[in-house]
Amino acid sequence: MPVSDQNPLVDQLREVHTEALERLGQVSDLTALDGWRVHYLGRKGALTQVIRGIGTLPTAQRPEVGQVSNEVKSALEEAFEAQVGAIKQAKLAKTLSRERVDVTLPGYPVSLGRLHPSTQTLREITAIFGEMGFQVFDSREVESDYYNFELLNIPPYHPARDMWDTFYINERVVLRTHTSPGQIRAMQAFHPDPIRVILPGMCYRYEAITARSEIMFHQVEGLAVGENITMADLKGVLVNFARRMYGAERQVRFRCSHFPFTEPSVEVDMDCIVCNGDGCPLCKQTGWLEILGAGMVHPAVLRNGGYDPERFNGFAFGMGPERIMMQKYGIDDIRYFFSNDLRFLEQFG
Amino acid sequence: MRAPLSWLKDYVDITIPLDTLVDRMTMAGLEVGGVEHIGADWRRDKLFVGEVVAVSAHPRADRLVLATVAYGQGDPQTVVTGAPNLKPGDRGQKVAFAVEGAQLRDGYSETPRLQTLSRTSIRGVESAGMVCSEKELGLSDDHTGVIILDPDLPVGQPLTDALGDTVLDVELTPNLARANCIIGLAREIAALTGQPWRAGPADAATGPHAAATAYGSVASADADLCARYSASLIENVTIQPSPPWIQRRLQYAGQRPINNIVDVTNYVMLETGQPLHAFDYETLQGVVVVRRARRGETMQTLDGVERELTTDMLLITDDSGPIALAGVMGGSATEVTEDTRHIFLESANFNFVNIRRTSQQLRLHSEAAQRFGRGVDPDLTVPALLRASRLMETLGGGTLHPEIADTYPAPPSPKTITLRAAEVTRILGMAFSPTDMARILTSLEFGCTTHHANGDTSLEVVVPSHRLDVSEPADLIEEIARIHGYDEIPTTLIHDVLPPQRSQPHLDGLEQTRDILVGCGLTEILSYSLSSLDSINRARAEGPPPAAEDYISLANPISQERQLLRQSLLPSLLETLSTNRRYRQRMALFEIGRVYWPQAGEALPLEQRYLGIAVTGPLLSRSWHDADEPPQFGWTHLKGIIDTLLQRLNVPQVRFTAAAHAALHPARTAALSIGGAPLGIAGDVHPQVCEQFDLADQSVAVLELNLDLLLAHRQPRRYQPISRFPAVLEDVALVVDDDLPAQAVEDAIRTAGGEWLREVTLFDLYVGEPIPAGKKSLAYALTFQADDRSLTEDEVRVLYRRIQEHTAAELGAAMRE
Known part of the structure; x- marks a missing residue:
C-alpha cells in the first residue's frame, strides 16, 4: 500500500482524544461526568462530528478514519468507566468516613433471661449422667415417713435418724429429707427391669438458716440396679463424673x-x-473436698423396691448442686440460692 | 469423740506417724475432723514442772503471796501470785512454772490472746516468772487458781512432756457407736495398723455376781427394755476433787471435772462406752426394780425438773418409787452429794429405741441417753462396773463390796453369719482370698472358720458382742472393704445391660418451657416452698383472708415465716420484685415450682408444678442510645410472652376470658382455661397489692398457671407444606361494640374464612371519631392461600363477603369504610 497523504480526520480524531482525556481528568462529580460523556461520545458529540466529515475524504482514506475512530471511542469509553468508578469510590470513601462510630461506646442492651444457677448445675449433672445411660426420674417432695425412712432401712427411733433433722407434717408425713425415697419409687415402678436413674429434686431439713445451712436445697441422687453391678462400677461412674464435672486432672478418693x-x-x-490438695481454707487444710455420698444399695432396700438381693445388686449416690456451686464459684453463703437477689442470680450463665 | 492420744496408747501401740494414722482412720470411716496439739506453744526451755518450796505473804498486798518455786534450772525463783490456792505456809505442790520469755495466754482477756512473759514488778516486788493457771496455759477458761499437777511428776521436766498431748476429734456416724470411746477407737486403730490391742486396766477380773446380794437386790420387771442390770456398792468413800491426771484426761476429752465420784463415772464411760450412774446408797429403800412407769407417775430429775411420765418410759425404782429415768437421767432424791458415804453404782443395758423415744418425748438429752440410744454392748456392764468401782476405791478411799449385783435374764447367743466368697466378689467387683478375708475379720475380733464345699468357699463368721451393727453378709463385706481400703478396689465402667431408655415428654417440656422463657428475656428464680399466712395475705387486695386449715402446715416449723406449704407462686414472685426494687427497675422473672394441695382421704398432698411470671419496669434495660422514656412492661407485653410460650409449646387450645382475682386489677385480669378446665390467671397486679409490696410506682403484670396441665395438652407438631401458589392479602376493618372481646371477632373471621384463610393479624385498634361512641374499630390483615392452585379474585371476593356477613350476623359488626 502506498504511503497515504496526510489524513485530516485522523488528526482531528487524535486531537479529540487528547482533549477529551485532559478534560476527563478535571471532572469530579457524576453530573459533570455525564456532560462530558454527552459532549464527546453522545450522538451529536465531538467524535460523531468529526466522523461526519468522512464523505469529504478520498475513498482510500476512509477505512483508516473508521479504524481510528473506533480505537478512540473505545479508549474514551474505557476512560469514562474508570472515572465513574473512581468518582463513586471517592464518594463512598467520604460517606464512610462520615459514618465513623466510637467503637468503645457500650452496645445496645440485649435482654436475654437466665436460668437459676441451681437449674444450670442440675442440667450439667443430668447431662453427664445422661451420657452414661441414667435418665431423670421425678418424685414427690412431701413423703410418707415410710418411704422417706422405713423402706430405706431406717426404722422409727433408729439412731440413724439423727442424721436427718426432719420437718414433719404429722407423725406419718414428712418433707423429704433426701431424694432417696425416689429410689424406692423408681424401683417399684421399673422392677424387674434393670435401672439407671438420676433423681434431682428439692429436699428439706429442719435446720437454722445460716450461711452454711439451709432448710431447703437440691439433691441429685443416682441409682443403678442390675444383675452385674459392683462397687468397682460405682467407683468408675463417679470418677468419670468428677472428671467431666470438674476437669480431667481431678483426683478422687473413696472413703468409708x-x-x-x-x-x-x-x-x-x-x-x-482451689489449692489442688496443698491445703487451704476451702478444704479446711485437708486438701480434699467432699463431693458425694454413695454406696452399694442395702439388700433390705433392694427387697423393699421389689428386687431379689441375691440376684440383683446396685449402687446409689447423692450430691448437692448448691454445695457443688459453692465450691466451684467460691460462694460463701448458701442463703443466696433461694433468696432471689438478682445481683446474685445475674452472675451465672 | 475427742480422744487424747496418750489415753489411746494405754490400749494400743501407735507406731505410725500421726498424719498416717489420721489418714487411715479417715479412710476407714473414722473421720478425724481435727487434731489439737495441747501444749504446742509451750516452749521446752520456758515452761517446766515446778515445786513450791515456800509461800509467804506479800509485804504490801493482802491478796498476793510470794511463792518460791524450784523448777530444776538453777536456783528456785520467787514470784508474786494472786492464786487463792497458794497460801502462806504451803509447800510441796507441783505447779506449772513459766520463766521470762514464755508464751502464755492473757488470764484476764475474754478472747484467747498470746503474750510473752516479761520481768515485772508487782507492788514493789520483782517477779520474773509465773505460776500458771489453766487459762494461761490454754487448757480451759479457769483462772480461779493455779493448776496443781500430779505429785509424782519430776521437777524440771518440760511442761509439754508432762501435760502436752494430741487430741483427735473423731466424727462418728451412728453405726460407729462402738468407737465412741477410747477402747473402741483403740480396737479400730489396732485393726487398721496391725497392732494388737491391750485389754488394759478396764478389763480387770470379775468377782462373783448374782441378782441378790448382801446389800440389796436388783430385779428387772421389764426385761424387754432392760437386758441387763449390774450394780456394785462402794462403801465409805470421801467425796473430793479427782487427782490431776483424771481431771486432765476428762478435760482433754471435753468433760468438765466435778468430783471423784462423778468424774469416775464419766471417765469410765469415755473409756469403755458404758454409761454409769452413781446413787447415794443411803437414800435407797429396799429392792431396786427396773420397770415401766405407771400411769400418772412423775419424778424429779437431776436438773430439778418434775417430769410427767408415760407408761412407755422405763424407770429405776426402789420401794419408795422412781429413783432414775433409766438410761436418761438420775433423780434428785438419790443424787450423790458432798455428804454421800456409800455409792450404789449402776451399770445397765437398756433398749436403745426406748431410750431414744423417752429422751425425745421429754426433750431431755444427756450423754447417757445419747449413748444408750445408739446401742451399747450388754457384755460391757460388769467390766465397766468393776473398772469404775476400783477407781472409786482408789480415788475415794472406799471399799468395794465383794459381791456384784447382776441380773441378766437372757444373755444373747453369739451371732453367726455365713459369708460366701463369691458374694464378696459379686458386690465389690474384686475377689479376696479366704485367707485375706479371715485375716481382716480376725483383726476386728470376728471368729472365722473357712469351709469349702462344691467348689464354693465360705466363711463361718462369729460376731463379737460389741459389734451390734453387724447382722448380715453385707455388713461383713463392708468391713473387709474398709479395712482393706476402698482405694484398692478397681475402677470399672458398668458392664451390665443398658436399661430401657424411656421417652419423657413431661420432663422435656419443663426444660423447654424454661428455655422459651429465658429466650423471652425472663430470669429464673427459685423461692421457698414454705410460706406464711401473712405473706399469702399480702398478695391479696380483697376477699376473705386465707385460712391456715386450707393449707398443709408443718408440725414443727422453724419459724412463722416458713410454716405453710404454698399453693401459689405469686406471693414469692411479688416479694422478689419488692426486695430487688432497690437495685433494679426492670425485672422480668419466672419461677417453676411446686404447690401443694391437701387431698381429702389421702395422707399425701397433691403436688403440682406451677409456672409464675412477673414483669415490671422498662421493657429494655436503660441505654445511652434511648432518647425518650422507654416503654414499660404491662399486660400487653405479658400477653405477648404468654402467646409466645403457647405457640412454642404448641398448645393453641388455651382460652383467655376476662375474670377477677384477689391479687389483680379488676379490669385487667384474664382467666386462662384449657378444654374447659381452669389453667391459670394473668393480669396487672392490683394497685393496692403493689402498694403492699412497695411497688406502687410502676405497674406489675403477672401470670400463674398449672404447668403440669398445660404440658399435658401439648399438640404434636405437623409439618405444614409451603404453598407454591401466591397468597392474596386483604385488609378488613370491623366496627363492633367496645366491650366485645377481640378473640370473638377473630374467631368469627376464622370460622367464616374457612381453610383458605391462612392468617388473621390484628394491625389496628381504634376508638374515637368518626367511630360512634361505645364502638371500636378492629382492623385485620387477612392472608388467603390455597395449596393446589392460585385463588381467583372471585373466590377471594366470596370469602371476604362471607366474613363480612358472618361477623355482621354474629357480632353486629359493620364494615368500616
Missing part, C-alpha cells in the same frame, strides 16, 4: 462412711479445686 440404705457406704472426696 455410713448411710443406712447402702452397704458398703462411701464418701467421695476430690482434691481441692
Whole structure:
C-alpha cells in the first residue's frame, strides 16, 4: 500500500482524544461526568462530528478514519468507566468516613433471661449422667415417713435418724429429707427391669438458716440396679463424673462412711479445686473436698423396691448442686440460692 | 469423740506417724475432723514442772503471796501470785512454772490472746516468772487458781512432756457407736495398723455376781427394755476433787471435772462406752426394780425438773418409787452429794429405741441417753462396773463390796453369719482370698472358720458382742472393704445391660418451657416452698383472708415465716420484685415450682408444678442510645410472652376470658382455661397489692398457671407444606361494640374464612371519631392461600363477603369504610 497523504480526520480524531482525556481528568462529580460523556461520545458529540466529515475524504482514506475512530471511542469509553468508578469510590470513601462510630461506646442492651444457677448445675449433672445411660426420674417432695425412712432401712427411733433433722407434717408425713425415697419409687415402678436413674429434686431439713445451712436445697441422687453391678462400677461412674464435672486432672478418693440404705457406704472426696490438695481454707487444710455420698444399695432396700438381693445388686449416690456451686464459684453463703437477689442470680450463665 | 492420744496408747501401740494414722482412720470411716496439739506453744526451755518450796505473804498486798518455786534450772525463783490456792505456809505442790520469755495466754482477756512473759514488778516486788493457771496455759477458761499437777511428776521436766498431748476429734456416724470411746477407737486403730490391742486396766477380773446380794437386790420387771442390770456398792468413800491426771484426761476429752465420784463415772464411760450412774446408797429403800412407769407417775430429775411420765418410759425404782429415768437421767432424791458415804453404782443395758423415744418425748438429752440410744454392748456392764468401782476405791478411799449385783435374764447367743466368697466378689467387683478375708475379720475380733464345699468357699463368721451393727453378709463385706481400703478396689465402667431408655415428654417440656422463657428475656428464680399466712395475705387486695386449715402446715416449723406449704407462686414472685426494687427497675422473672394441695382421704398432698411470671419496669434495660422514656412492661407485653410460650409449646387450645382475682386489677385480669378446665390467671397486679409490696410506682403484670396441665395438652407438631401458589392479602376493618372481646371477632373471621384463610393479624385498634361512641374499630390483615392452585379474585371476593356477613350476623359488626 502506498504511503497515504496526510489524513485530516485522523488528526482531528487524535486531537479529540487528547482533549477529551485532559478534560476527563478535571471532572469530579457524576453530573459533570455525564456532560462530558454527552459532549464527546453522545450522538451529536465531538467524535460523531468529526466522523461526519468522512464523505469529504478520498475513498482510500476512509477505512483508516473508521479504524481510528473506533480505537478512540473505545479508549474514551474505557476512560469514562474508570472515572465513574473512581468518582463513586471517592464518594463512598467520604460517606464512610462520615459514618465513623466510637467503637468503645457500650452496645445496645440485649435482654436475654437466665436460668437459676441451681437449674444450670442440675442440667450439667443430668447431662453427664445422661451420657452414661441414667435418665431423670421425678418424685414427690412431701413423703410418707415410710418411704422417706422405713423402706430405706431406717426404722422409727433408729439412731440413724439423727442424721436427718426432719420437718414433719404429722407423725406419718414428712418433707423429704433426701431424694432417696425416689429410689424406692423408681424401683417399684421399673422392677424387674434393670435401672439407671438420676433423681434431682428439692429436699428439706429442719435446720437454722445460716450461711452454711439451709432448710431447703437440691439433691441429685443416682441409682443403678442390675444383675452385674459392683462397687468397682460405682467407683468408675463417679470418677468419670468428677472428671467431666470438674476437669480431667481431678483426683478422687473413696472413703468409708455410713448411710443406712447402702452397704458398703462411701464418701467421695476430690482434691481441692482451689489449692489442688496443698491445703487451704476451702478444704479446711485437708486438701480434699467432699463431693458425694454413695454406696452399694442395702439388700433390705433392694427387697423393699421389689428386687431379689441375691440376684440383683446396685449402687446409689447423692450430691448437692448448691454445695457443688459453692465450691466451684467460691460462694460463701448458701442463703443466696433461694433468696432471689438478682445481683446474685445475674452472675451465672 | 475427742480422744487424747496418750489415753489411746494405754490400749494400743501407735507406731505410725500421726498424719498416717489420721489418714487411715479417715479412710476407714473414722473421720478425724481435727487434731489439737495441747501444749504446742509451750516452749521446752520456758515452761517446766515446778515445786513450791515456800509461800509467804506479800509485804504490801493482802491478796498476793510470794511463792518460791524450784523448777530444776538453777536456783528456785520467787514470784508474786494472786492464786487463792497458794497460801502462806504451803509447800510441796507441783505447779506449772513459766520463766521470762514464755508464751502464755492473757488470764484476764475474754478472747484467747498470746503474750510473752516479761520481768515485772508487782507492788514493789520483782517477779520474773509465773505460776500458771489453766487459762494461761490454754487448757480451759479457769483462772480461779493455779493448776496443781500430779505429785509424782519430776521437777524440771518440760511442761509439754508432762501435760502436752494430741487430741483427735473423731466424727462418728451412728453405726460407729462402738468407737465412741477410747477402747473402741483403740480396737479400730489396732485393726487398721496391725497392732494388737491391750485389754488394759478396764478389763480387770470379775468377782462373783448374782441378782441378790448382801446389800440389796436388783430385779428387772421389764426385761424387754432392760437386758441387763449390774450394780456394785462402794462403801465409805470421801467425796473430793479427782487427782490431776483424771481431771486432765476428762478435760482433754471435753468433760468438765466435778468430783471423784462423778468424774469416775464419766471417765469410765469415755473409756469403755458404758454409761454409769452413781446413787447415794443411803437414800435407797429396799429392792431396786427396773420397770415401766405407771400411769400418772412423775419424778424429779437431776436438773430439778418434775417430769410427767408415760407408761412407755422405763424407770429405776426402789420401794419408795422412781429413783432414775433409766438410761436418761438420775433423780434428785438419790443424787450423790458432798455428804454421800456409800455409792450404789449402776451399770445397765437398756433398749436403745426406748431410750431414744423417752429422751425425745421429754426433750431431755444427756450423754447417757445419747449413748444408750445408739446401742451399747450388754457384755460391757460388769467390766465397766468393776473398772469404775476400783477407781472409786482408789480415788475415794472406799471399799468395794465383794459381791456384784447382776441380773441378766437372757444373755444373747453369739451371732453367726455365713459369708460366701463369691458374694464378696459379686458386690465389690474384686475377689479376696479366704485367707485375706479371715485375716481382716480376725483383726476386728470376728471368729472365722473357712469351709469349702462344691467348689464354693465360705466363711463361718462369729460376731463379737460389741459389734451390734453387724447382722448380715453385707455388713461383713463392708468391713473387709474398709479395712482393706476402698482405694484398692478397681475402677470399672458398668458392664451390665443398658436399661430401657424411656421417652419423657413431661420432663422435656419443663426444660423447654424454661428455655422459651429465658429466650423471652425472663430470669429464673427459685423461692421457698414454705410460706406464711401473712405473706399469702399480702398478695391479696380483697376477699376473705386465707385460712391456715386450707393449707398443709408443718408440725414443727422453724419459724412463722416458713410454716405453710404454698399453693401459689405469686406471693414469692411479688416479694422478689419488692426486695430487688432497690437495685433494679426492670425485672422480668419466672419461677417453676411446686404447690401443694391437701387431698381429702389421702395422707399425701397433691403436688403440682406451677409456672409464675412477673414483669415490671422498662421493657429494655436503660441505654445511652434511648432518647425518650422507654416503654414499660404491662399486660400487653405479658400477653405477648404468654402467646409466645403457647405457640412454642404448641398448645393453641388455651382460652383467655376476662375474670377477677384477689391479687389483680379488676379490669385487667384474664382467666386462662384449657378444654374447659381452669389453667391459670394473668393480669396487672392490683394497685393496692403493689402498694403492699412497695411497688406502687410502676405497674406489675403477672401470670400463674398449672404447668403440669398445660404440658399435658401439648399438640404434636405437623409439618405444614409451603404453598407454591401466591397468597392474596386483604385488609378488613370491623366496627363492633367496645366491650366485645377481640378473640370473638377473630374467631368469627376464622370460622367464616374457612381453610383458605391462612392468617388473621390484628394491625389496628381504634376508638374515637368518626367511630360512634361505645364502638371500636378492629382492623385485620387477612392472608388467603390455597395449596393446589392460585385463588381467583372471585373466590377471594366470596370469602371476604362471607366474613363480612358472618361477623355482621354474629357480632353486629359493620364494615368500616
